[in-house]
Amino acid sequence: EAGVVQSPRYKIIEKKQPVAFWCNPISGHNTLYWYLQNLGQGPELLIRYENEEAVDDSQLPKDRFSAERLKGVDSTLKIQPAELGDSAVYLCASSLRGYNEQFFGPGTRLTVL
Amino acid sequence: AQTVTQSQPEMSVQEAETVTLSCTYDTSESDYYLFWYKQPPSRQMILVIRQEAYKQQNATENRFSVNFQKAAKSFSLKISDSQLGDAAMYFCASKTQGAQKLVFGQGTRLTINP
Numbered sequence: 274e275a276g277v278v279q280s281p282r283y284k285i286i287e288k289k290q291p292v293a294f295w296c297n298p299i300s301g302h303n304t305l306y307w308y309l310q311n312l313g314q315g316p317e318l319l320i321r322y323e324n325e326e327a328v329d330d331s332q333l334p335k336d337r338f339s340a341e342r343l344k345g346v347d348s349t350l351k352i353q354p355a356e357l358g359d360s361a362v363y364l365c366a367s368s369l370r371g372y373n374e375q376f377f378g379p380g381t382r383l384t385v386l
Numbered sequence: 387a388q389t390v391t392q393s394q395p396e397m398s399v400q401e402a403e404t405v406t407l408s409c410t411y412d413t414s415e416s417d418y419y420l421f422w423y424k425q426p427p428s429r430q431m432i433l434v435i436r437q438e439a440y441k442q443q444n445a446t447e448n449r450f451s452v453n454f455q456k457a458a459k460s461f462s463l464k465i466s467d468s469q470l471g472d473a474a475m476y477f478c479a480s481k482t483q484g485a486q487k488l489v490f491g492q493g494t495r496l497t498i499n500p
Contacts, residue, residue, distance in 0.1 A: 306487070315390075315477050315490025316431070329487060362429060373419050373481060375488060377431035 275299070277378035279365050285384045291353035294381045298346070298367030305342060306375060307350050308364040316364050322348065323370065352383075360385045388413045388480050392491035399468045400499050406453075407463045407494050409478030417483040420454065422463045425475040425493075434476070437461065465496075473498045 278297040286292050298305050303324050308316035319338070321329040324345035333340065337356070342348040352359055362382050366375040389412045399405035411420065422434040437445045437454050444452050449466045465472055478491040 304486075308488075313493070315479070315493055316488070317490070318487040321487060329485075364429075364431065366431075373421075373436065374433055376433075377423075380429040382429070 277365055277367055277376055279363075279378035279381055281381055282379060283382050283384075285386065286355055287386050288357055289354040291351065292355050292383060293349055293351045294363050294365075294383075296348045296350070296365030296378060298348075298365070299376055301369065302367035302376070303345065303370050304368045305348050306366040306368075307340060307348070308366065310362040310364055310380070312361070319350070319363075355383075355385045357385050359383060388418075388482060388485065388489040390478050390480050390489050390491040392478055392494050394494045395492070396495045396497070398497040398499055399465075401468055401470060403468055404464060404466045405468055405496065407465075407476050407478075407496065409461045409463070409491055411459050411461060411478070411480045413459075413480060413482060415482045415484060419481045419483075420452075420461045421479045421481070421488070422450070422452070422461075423477045423479060423490075424472075425477060426473075431477070435463065468498050470498050470500060472496060 305322040307319040310316040320333045320340050322342045340350045362380045364380045365378045368375045391410045418439045420437045424432045424434050435447045435450050451464050453462045475493045477493045479488045
């Protein structure tokens with residue numbers, strides 16, 4: 274069974290440029306999470322989807338970040354415009370609703386110059 | 387609000403020895419779950435072990451076991467017979483039934499000395 278897939282693995286951009294990350298969850302998983310992991314810290318939740326509905330986006334900086342999960346499967350996280358402080362690892366995870374275990378993808382390491 | 391604290395930024399152990407990683411947490415909810423995740427340099431978070439708060443018995447997964455002290459809000463991870471492949475960042479995390487999100491600690495970097 275394929276795990277959570279994320280792309281790209283690495284992205285280097287200049288500040289003020291837009292960037293997008295893509296996540297494909299494990300087949301059948303209706304809950305999808307985006308986490309932000311700053312260097313040397315644990316991940317923090319940005320947004321959680323139940324199917325196509327964003328049910329917890331309280332930590333998402335909505336002035337520059339946006340996310341979508343069309344059709345309740347793949348998801349895209351976008352930053353526009355990127356700032357130096359956005360350099361971090363962006364992790365995607367998925368789970369079955371009601372189950373406690375979250376399965377993580379390999380993450381995207383973003384570097385903003 | 388949930389908080390998770392790992393007070394050991396780094397730990398090291400000799401191969402084949404036993405090491406214990408510490409974690410304390412705080413939550414006002416009675417229904418919650420605790421986890422230890424491993425993150426190697428590849429960045430993929432891998433679930434090591436989990437504990438349901440309502441269970442008194444400590445969880446065990448092969449060489450990994452936990453010491454869950456509910457009253458003290460402590461959740462330590464013991465790794466027995468350490469192997470070189472155990473070297474990674476280890477994160478303690480909690481999740482409540484209501485919030486449905488994982489709250490992570492700051493992590494402990496574990497080094498295995500051959």
